[in-house]
Amino acid sequence: MDISLQQVGYSYAKGTPFEKKALYEVNATIKSGSYTAVIGHTGSGKSTLLLHLNGLLKPTEGVVQVGDIKITSETKGKELKSIRQHVGIVFQFPEHQLFEETVEKDIMFGPLNFGVPVEEARERAHALIKLLGLPEDVAEKSPFDLSGGQMRRVAIAGVLAFKPSILILDEPTAGLDPRGRKEIMELFHRLHEEENLTTILVTHSMEDAAKYADQILVMHEGRSVMAGPPQEVFADADKLKTYRLGLPRSVAFQRDIEKLFGKELNMLALTEEQLAAAIAEALTKEGER
Template identity: 55%
Template structure:
């Protein structure tokens, strides 16, 4: 399910003395089946864009096409329930939204709210628990007896229980340690691959953008300033520096290494650690080959 913004503008408290412009002339496309990263500084409009993805907010100007539904400022809220089932949002610290006495009831709440029977909802619970690395033994436990990481997985399972086509992740690893971050991000990527979920990731973590995303949208002061694949976006380090946006650690290391050693890596722009290792090994072997050739040539002259 594609999502397309066409000339979208949005103002909070529109038409009042407290009106605050958050978005203007936003044009972007999130292709079906893509893993799209939304990046930009605090206040750039990321959260406001996110809330337009399932019509939690409706544009003040322009339109948002979500699948075959066109959302404008005149769209009727009563007809948006099914749409919100198709686009699930995992907000920061989703575990703070847990409230039921058991994990099974918490996960089943969403489907039952949409009219699914209790028996069918429990079948859904059993189906989604393994997707977040938990098993049926957790069903009757209180979510509040779990670790923070496990609570977050339960909250994510509650979103997956709605069987969305698009999963929006708003800084999903906030507050987690590095190991927990990797586990959660790998879990989402596996869902993207295995279930064909369209993923929209809102993040400040450039390593996550480089590792997982295939499409990047950069927002600044409420509008889109650049879009493209990660390799294209991170090619222009000077532009990113001007915008005070970081580089993936592999690319930042290569640029620093090149400046300190004077070694020219040409157009090589590795985004991930394994790519960086391959580039460095190739350059080392190339230099060794050049040195050996120079030695052989020198020896021939002596002879």
């Protein structure tokens, strides 16, 4: 299902002396089945924006539309339940959301809450334990007896268990070492492709945005200021700099190489692998002359 934001504004504590405007006239379209990265400096409105996509926040102004369902300031709480069946959010440090006495019960909680029969919920839990690379015997263990990486995978399984068609990832690798970070990001990418999910990644990592996303949305001071494919967004280093954002390492290194040799490569290298291939191709062509 497509997602659209039309002139969306949001104020925390609206109508009080502590009112603070967080979003201003945000317009964006996220196509069904796409992988969109939302980037921006700290305080740009990224996390506030994502909380609108399953109704945890309602816009003060404008309309958020998820599929056929519209969310406005007047939308009632009971009308949001159907949206939450389709939209799953993996927050930063999702392991902090664990609370049940066993891993199996924790993963089953979401489906049971949406009316899934017990046996089906249990089957989903065990399938996800296997899918996420956890040992089968963790099902009867307390989630709090697991390692930090395993706890995070259990929390992710709890989100996936009610089979959302839209998956929102809010800095999902926060606090992980490089190996764990890569494993989790590759897992989400595989799930995106195999389950045909609409994936929205909120991240500070320009490398992850460049590598995994097919669309980029740039937020700055509560506004949506750029949108487009990674090749287009990361080609404009000067504009990104005005929004206090840098380039992916591969693109920055490419610009340094091009400046050094006075010649542009034939493509924008969004990953280190693409950069190596582009340099090899340029050297081959130079050697043939």
